[in-house]
Amino acid sequence: MTFTPTAPPDLLDGLNPQQREAVQYRGQSLLIVAGAGSGKTSVLTRRIAGLLQSREAWPSQILAITFTNKAAAEMRERVETLIGRASEGMWISTFHSACVRILRREAENFGFTKNFTIYDSADSRALIKRIIKELDADAYGFTVSSVAGKISKLKNELNDVETYARNANFNDPAERVFLDIFRQYTRDLQRANAFDFDDLIGQTVYLFRAFPHVAAVYQRRFRHILVDEYQDTNHAQYSLIRELTRQPADDDGRAIGGASLTVVGDSDQSIYAFRGADIRNIVEFERDFPNSKVVLLEQNYRSTQNILSAANSVISNNFDRKDKKLFTTIGDGEKIVGFTGYSQHDEAQFIADEISTLHQDGVDYKDIAVFYRTNAQTRALEEIFIRSAIPYRVLGGTKFYERAEIKDVMAYLIAVANPADPLALRRIMNVPKRGIGPATEAALQNHADHGEQSLRESLRQADQLGLGPKVTAAILGLADTLDAVSASVDTAKVADILTTLLQRTGYVEALRASRDPQDEARAENVEELLSQTKEFNTRNPDGTLLDFLTEVSLVAAADDLDDTSGTVSLMTLHTAKGLEYEAVFLTGIEEGLLPHQMSAGEPGGPAEERRLFYVGITRARRRLYLSLAMTRAQFGDVNVAMPSRYLQEIPPELIDWRQSPGMANSRGGTQPRALNVRRDSAAGAGAASGGSGYSYSGGPSATALARAARNADKPKTEWANKVTGTVRDNGDLRLAVGDRIRHDDFGDGRVSSVTENGAKSVAEVQFDTAGRKRLLVKIAPIVKL
């Protein structure tokens, strides 16, 4: 059982003793407790490379689970670089991708087929919405999101309908109704030959448990299983790992042990409780897997000491955790910069200005990231970034694939790939308009229900329904198109399938013919999707339509990252996990946002929000900025915002407040905000550490003063609270160095430099009171004086 414990020395180059041990240890189970930035990816890749290089394992015997597809691709690449050869056959993927792969191969075992559809959250919700309506369940107070949440939670705990029914309290009418919903939801998925996100994991576990001979195939195949971000696994994922590492049923006389398991994680970075992640999976690892080895990685190779001290100090406020302190030999580095804006636009303007400065100082845009708690916060940032000509990219948020026109076209592809799926079919039945209204749809559905057949089947029999000749012809035409394309689904290229569909349905023409001005952009999006399918075929010559649909369903926000993009990256704190940047801006550090309102009621909520803050802080290599706004507009009206409680958990001497909450308050604030700011504690007098006193460093530091002088920074009341994000079309306005201009938000100023680039010309303007700003000439709200 014990292997030779020596990996060739080159794999250990530059590793510290703990890292070496994590690479070299050979045994049944290993837990690597890896603090932020402690080089765990490096350790994991070297561990895999070591197993391959020493011939302890073939590539096909390795299963590595990562958090995103991008991380998987990177890991594969790094392993290949290390051992200098292709590692074909190795499974490196996310939980969901690995399960889809297994399910596509094994679906026939339990009533599905390999061309099943993956329902994303929106699809699940659409289905739930239908069911609630049908059962009149809203009368019992059920909403789509409450039901979706409850079902997801149950599935993450591996509770299926029958288990739930056994324990349900039938005296409670609401519970009976919920059971009906759950039952019908499950039945509809099965009939549609579809899995929702949670099913991908849960049904794989079910498959393994119900069919030991199927499980044995994978138990024998994977000899080494490695799981990254183990602290964010939920019960279903944990069970999957358990099943995979079990000793295979000995049905052919070859006794073989269970696979070795390596997990890497950090309970301080557990931020997915809302998705069912159970921190106990990592905390109780040693109990779950007896005789396991634990290796601790605490040396941080990423951040400066000031950043780490802030992170350590914040996270130490979470009790119930194993004490762990990150350290570095890099040195203190710059202080953390703090800023309080009057509004979210003011905050965004500060960030834009700082990014310009960083860029001038030689930091690439791609090495800068802006994080926020909620996607809604991007608006102000985007408005200001556009005006300031800062190249940026938003990860996640409203994604390309969530646009209506893209969902339509995807629904065509799904309908073709999986004829059993009524959800996709219903979506496209009357898009583009064919005269198939709600009444006709109901008639078709009715026909399907009575004949115990699929909706697709009743489309083909539309002539038996006694509908009008026009409608009947339209339905038969659609059925014909879908059937014709379905026939070639396993062999044809995705781009060809899509082209045929678009041609036969006239989808794009319908958009182009519309007089809605937005439809032109929609048509372009469809063209963009078409070129994506072409790109998919190039990248993936043997890729089928199913492969394409799978890839699209499982993309994560962080998968979109393009390291060569040359743009600033904007993303949520959740998306930021696992990434690192030279300079990081953490925005909206306010009560209500971080910690978020919704977290207050949940057990462990504030602690999880603190971990989220901790994750954000530890993404930064050299520069960290913390910003907030005094007021924040939500749902149209403006609310007063208070500084986050977590700010006072950072030792005040680590933060250089360019504009502290206290300062902002004294100038423009009229609201009783920041009640916990001790305004009297001037000059950082009573820096009571960890006490109840709020102690922002009282006044601006020497650096801040020097900077203020440099920028000719006059009292900010004159302009700062006016920053709005408005834009204007200036046509072909040209500016020259020395021109005087007037800006709606910043007042008068003098152009100090211009970069001519047509519509993208950028001017740098020294304003009389507002400092130096970068402006995109074409749209800035300015007039030449």
Added chain:
DNA sequence: CCGTGCAAAAAACTT
């Protein structure tokens, strides 16, 4: 069946 207009609701994090 389709398009329009107005009222109403919903806005955490994600695979």
Added chain:
DNA sequence: TTTTGCACGG
């Protein structure tokens, strides 16, 4: 502030 649901007339 933006998206969605519903009632109306064509």
